[in-house]
Amino acid sequence: KNEVEQSPQNLTAQEGEFITINCSYSVGISALHWLQQHPGGGIVSLFMLSSGKKKHGRLIATINIQEKHSSLHITASHPRDSAVYICAVTSWNAGNMLTFGGGTRLMVKP
Amino acid sequence: DAGVIQSPRHEVTEMGQEVTLRCKPISGHDYLFWYRQTMMRGLELLIYFNNNVPIDDSGMPEDRFSAKMPNASFSTLKIQPSEPRDSAVYFCASSLALGPETQYFGPGTRLLVL
Numbered sequence: 001k002n003e004v005e006q007s008p009q010n011l012t013a014q015e016g017e018f019i020t021i022n023c024s025y026s027v028g029i030s031a032l033h034w035l036q037q038h039p040g041g042g043i044v045s046l047f048m049l050s051s052g053k054k055k056h057g058r059l060i061a062t063i064n065i066q067e068k069h070s071s072l073h074i075t076a077s078h079p080r081d082s083a084v085y086i087c088a089v090t091s092w093n094a095g096n097m098l099t100f101g102g103g104t105r106l107m108v109k110p
Numbered sequence: 111d112a113g114v115i116q117s118p119r120h121e122v123t124e125m126g127q128e129v130t131l132r133c134k135p136i137s138g139h140d141y142l143f144w145y146r147q148t149m150m151r152g153l154e155l156l157i158y159f160n161n162n163v164p165i166d167d168s169g170m171p172e173d174r175f176s177a178k179m180p181n182a183s184f185s186t187l188k189i190q191p192s193e194p195r196d197s198a199v200y201f202c203a204s205s206l207a208l209g210p211e212t213q214y215f216g217p218g219t220r221l222l223v224l
Binding site for chain 1: 143152153154155158166199201203208209210211212213214215217218220
């Protein structure tokens with residue numbers, strides 16, 4: 001079993017819909033990261049969080065440390081949000097290296 | 111700052127050839143990471159450096175892979191000899207510190223070994 005599991009693997013939405021991507025992890029973490037990878041490959045760090053909630057524009061990331069679960073929400077989705085969203089954790093037990101989930105491929109249709 | 115710079119962006123080579131990938135981290139970042147991304151295995155850490163010193167190379171797949179960081183502004187990942195199964199996107203990333211710290215990724219090098 002992977003230490004970081006994401007769901008769903010693939011997601012198709014209509015423009016304007018509210019989107020949720022989930023991430024569960026099985027280890028104690030020092031931080032959880034949400035990354036975005038657009039077609040063409042570049043990876044951008046969206047959020048790093050260890051508790052509570054963070055918001056940036058239409059993106060919101062939440063984390064529940066007790067349940068070992070995080071969600072990434074996109075409000076008023078737009079076709080330009082189409083990308084692969086990757087959850088990753090850093091864990092004291094793993095030398096603080098990034099351990100990645102498998103990614104969620106999101107397509108937002110106009 | 112220009113961000114993490116990688117070259118080349120694309121590389122096509124034939125099996126058996128030597129491949130060298132290059133990375134310039136963000137100035138002032140003490141940590142540099144090399145990752146490989148494939149469809150089958152996703153993103154994997156190959157090796158990371160702290161202050162130019164290799165710290166953990168347990169992710170390097172085999173002896174055909176080697177990485178160096180001769181100074182704070184330059185690192186290379188070399189594959190010799192290359193094989194078709196090495197085809198992947200190779201990312202370099204840098205950060206100020208380890209752990210709960212944002213890593214900044216380069217644009218990646220897309221490698222195809224024929």
